[in-house]
Amino acid sequence: MKILILVARILLGLIFFVLGLNKIVPFIPATMPSGDAGALMGLMFAHHWITFYGFVESAAGLMLLTGRFVPLGLTLLAGMIVNILLFHITLQPSGLPVGLAVGVLEAFLVYAYRASFAGILAAKAEPKLA
Numbered sequence: 188m189k190i191l192i193l194v195a196r197i198l199l200g201l202i203f204f205v206l207g208l209n210k211i212v213p214f215i216p217a218t219m220p221s222g223d224a225g226a227l228m229g230l231m232f233a234h235h236w237i238t239f240y241g242f243v244e245s246a247a248g249l250m251l252l253t254g255r256f257v258p259l260g261l262t263l264l265a266g267m268i269v270n271i272l273l274f275h276i277t278l279q280p281s282g283l284p285v286g287l288a289v290g291v292l293e294a295f296l297v298y299a300y301r302a303s304f305a306g307i308l309a310a311k312a313e314p315k316l317a
Contacts, residue, residue: 192299199292200251203244203264210241224278243267251296258303261296268293 209215219225231237243263250260268290275283297304 188299192296195292195295195299196251196254196257199264199289199296200248200260202248202289203267204248204252207241207244207246207248210237210244220279222278224274227274227278240267257296258300261293261300264293265297
């Protein structure tokens with residue numbers, strides 16, 4: 188199980204580290220999608236949102252690659268992966284398999300690191316008053 192967790196962590200970290208860096212300094216050639224997906228991407232590029240996403244993705248990917256602050260990296264990526272899935276479900280279904288793959292890796296790693304998320308995953312939480 189430890190090897191599977193390590194492979195999943197490095198694979199997810201590598202995906203987001205490389206693709207995050209590519210959003211900051213493009214080095215992988217890509218074409219702009221057509222239709223509404225292209226319009227949304229055009230806005231993200233024009234207003235530098237894509238650069239912000241790149242910094243967050245590469246930082247979270249680096250956390251996973253180094254094995255330091257893995258729960259924080261997974262938390263940062265969770266919102267990104269939800270956005271990726273929603274983008275591909277609603278605007279560009281051709282990219283959905285990759286989005287589902289990173290979603291499965293994320294879910295597996297959250298399960299593997301569930302002890303770190305025990306506080307937010309607790310079924311019943313009582314407020315602690317000072």
